[in-house]
Amino acid sequence: KAGVTQTPRYLIKTRGQQVTLSCSPISGHRSVSWYQQTPGQGLQFLFEYFSETQRNKGNFPGRFSGRQFSNSRSEMNVSTLELGDSALYLCASSSVTGDYGYTFGSGTRLTVV
C-alpha cells in the first residue's frame, strides 16, 4: 500500500512569507501528526489531528497551524516565516492510538532566507 506522501519535498521562502505543507496519510489511517526536526532540538511535536479534530498540540507559537480534511489528508501552515523556522517538517500517520507505530513521510525541507 502507498506510504505517507508529503509535498513539496523542498521549499525556499523569504522571511515574512507564509507556507503551506501537505500530507497524505496511509489509507485507513485517521491520525496525522506533524513534527519539526532541527539538528539542535531533534524531533519536536507540532500537533496531531484525528478525524478532522486537533487532538494534541505542542509548544509552538500560533504562527504554526494545521487542519485535517474529511479524507484524512492534512495541511500545516506557517505564517510570517522566521529564519529559525528552517527545518525538516515531518508528517506521520497512524491508527487510532499509535501504539503500534507511526509511518512517516520523507518530509519537506523548508529553508527560510
Next chain:
Amino acid sequence: TQLLEQSPQFLSIQEGENLTVYCNSSSVFSSLQWYRQEPGEGPVLLVTVVTGGEVKKLKRLTFQFGDARKDSSLHITAAQTGDTGLYLCAGVGSNYKLTFGKGTLLTVNP
C-alpha cells in the same frame, strides 16, 4: 511534560562490535517505539514494545522495555556498516501523544 532521555548522543564503533543505546524517562508510556532515520528521510519504525519487561529481537537487534514501562534499550550485536544511522526512541503517552528522544547517531566504521 513527558521527556525521554536518550544516550549516548553519538557513537562511533568498528564493524563487528556490540553496542547498547538507552532511553529513559520518569514517565510511564503505553508503548515505546524505536525508529531509524537516514539523512534527509523520515524515521522508519523498527519495533514497538508494549508490555513491561517485553523483549523483542529483530535479527541482530534486541529491544527491551523496562518493567515499569519508563525505559527501553536497544542492543546491536556484531554491528555492520549498514547499521549506520540515527536511532530514535519514542514513547506514546497520555492522549496518544508521541514524544521523541534526541536520538543516537551511530557510525559503524569498516
